[in-house]
Amino acid sequence: MSSDFEAYEQDFGTLTAEITNKIGRIPKLGGEEKTQLVLNVDKQLEEVRELMEQMDLEVRELPIQSRAMYQSRLKSYKGEMDKLEKDFKRSRIAYSDEVRNELLGEDAGSSESQRAHLLDNTEKLERSSRRLDAGYQIAVETAALTTGDIFRSTSKVSEGERGVRGDRAGYAALCSAPGKARALLLPCICLAVSERCLLLL
Incomplete structure (x- = not known):
């Protein structure tokens, strides 16, 4: 039984060597000649697939004690077949x-130059994207810090006013009108963000 498997191995080696040689020739051809060689290789690959099916059947019928070695060899051939395809x-x-x-x-030369130009543009786009990401992160962090500082300062001032003047009306008005507070804070935040972004450029 193992002799049959080894005979299949020899056929596999012969066929795959021929296919490898033809695959190397395909890019150098054009037109009908290339089409015919592609069809020929496709047919030979189908022969190899059928051959591997036979090898698989042979391995399944082997005694358990010797099956592992042949399964390992068959797995190697399958990997080679995948690479060929x-x-x-x-x-x-x-x-x-x-x-x-x-x-x-x-047009071949212009095609190469277009490809190089496209690669350059892609790299520039990636760099710009990274800068935008970094700028956005800084903007978010700055907005969070600035908003926190201003609200803490407002809180302290309001507490001082409550202690000294007892004027709670201003603080209550600020809390009840978040739109006004936002209008006061937004220019400060925008200024801080724009300054940080300019540092990146």
């Missing part, structure tokens, strides 16, 4: 420099 997918959409230049002509 990924390489095949990439090769189908890839073009060598020569083929790209032939297909695109002068």
Whole structure:
């Protein structure tokens, strides 16, 4: 039984070597020649899948004491097969420099420059995004600190007024009209935030 598995292993090695060679050639081709080679590789990959199914059946029929070793080998082949399929997918959409230049002509160079320009813009956008995040965080922290300080100061002043003048009406009016308090605090907060943001730029 193990001899059958080893025969399948030899077939697997031969087929995967041929497929690897063809996958390396696909990006260098174009047109009908590329299409035919892609179809050929696809057919060979299907043969490898069927071969691995046979190998899996053979392993299942092996005695338990020797099954683990063959299962490990089969797992390794499955990993190799997955890699082949990924390489095949990439090769189908890839073009060598020569083929790209032939297909695109002068546009190939402009395509490369556009890609470089896009990367530069992406990096600038990421940097700006990080600055905005940092500015927003500072704004939130500053607003929280400023609001807390002003309310604490207002509280102390109000307590002083209550102690010295006994005038509770002003404090009550401030508490009952949060819109007025907000109108007083907002310019202070905006000024503090804008100053902190300018320091970042």
